[in-house]
Amino acid sequence: MRYWTIAGFMGLSLLWGSEWILTASVPAEPHLRALAIRYGLSAVLLLPWAIRRRMWRRPLRTVGNALIVGTGILCLPQILIAVSAEHLSPAITLAAVGAVPVLLAISGRLTITTAVCGLGGVLFLAANGLSIAMRQVPWLLFPLAAAAVLAWALAAAEKHLPAISMVEAMFGQFAISALLLSIVSPLLEHEAVTWSATAGLGFVVDSAFMTVCGYLLFYWLLGKSGAGRVSMLQWAQPLVATAESVVLVHIRPDWSAVAGAILVVLAIVWAFSDWEDRGVILEITQT
Numbered sequence: 001m002r003y004w005t006i007a008g009f010m011g012l013s014l015l016w017g018s019e020w021i022l023t024a025s026v027p028a029e030p031h032l033r034a035l036a037i038r039y040g041l042s043a044v045l046l047l048p049w050a051i052r053r054r055m056w057r058r059p060l061r062t063v064g065n066a067l068i069v070g071t072g073i074l075c076l077p078q079i080l081i082a083v084s085a086e087h088l089s090p091a092i093t094l095a096a097v098g099a100v101p102v103l104l105a106i107s108g109r110l111t112i113t114t115a116v117c118g119l120g121g122v123l124f125l126a127a128n129g130l131s132i133a134m135r136q137v138p139w140l141l142f143p144l145a146a147a148a149v150l151a152w153a154l155a156a157a158e159k160h161l162p163a164i165s166m167v168e169a170m171f172g173q174f175a176i177s178a179l180l181l182s183i184v185s186p187l188l189e190h191e192a193v194t195w196s197a198t199a200g201l202g203f204v205v206d207s208a209f210m211t212v213c214g215y216l217l218f219y220w221l222l223g224k225s226g227a228g229r230v231s232m233l234q235w236a237q238p239l240v241a242t243a244e245s246v247v248l249v250h251i252r253p254d255w256s257a258v259a260g261a262i263l264v265v266l267a268i269v270w271a272f273s274d275w276e277d278r279g280v281i282l283e284i285t286q287t
Contacts, residue, residue, distance in 0.1 A: 070173025
């Protein structure tokens, strides 16, 4: 089972790390509004299964816990990052959110050495964009808060999500996140969605593969390997994006990118080689 989990982690890293290829081929859209559309379409795709599972018969507390955890994973971190997006470079935000495994390491879900090694790798990968002025420092609190919320949500998912099937949890999480993002987006974003056949197809592909399939695999990994190892996706995604940009765009990596890639790979290998079967099992067919 360990090797299936490692293969799943690598597959999800490749899937989500390659998202920039799809977004580069379609018109740029306001981020929160695009997420709201994707989550809404994903909820529609999962609706038949949620009805079949008779989600409305679940205890209200169970559904409420799943929705709260879902907003902490899907929605609130994105909103916090969007608040500071105009004031911080993407590299700084990437480095701040890369601290999620470090926060989980403090709670014992990863070794501190592994967490520091992986975060160091992300810092090297993003080294060229890490300059920050004093006036920008207060805005750094928002991506750090996003990292804290995400770390809390991943840890809470281990406790609350086994009481409900993945499909039911994901349907409710996508629906509530789409609603919240559609409310917040007009407050933070002033661009309109550019509708076209290409944009529509991009939303459908994103919803079916990146979101529905991606989060099914994400929650399966969470149940099998625990929040600590799943949080390392925050390191693996920029690693995949950097590697693909080198191969496809023919960008020559500098020494910091090479050093960062080595540290991230070492941290991930280290974490999966130090295996302990203490993951929480999320049952797809739980009744």
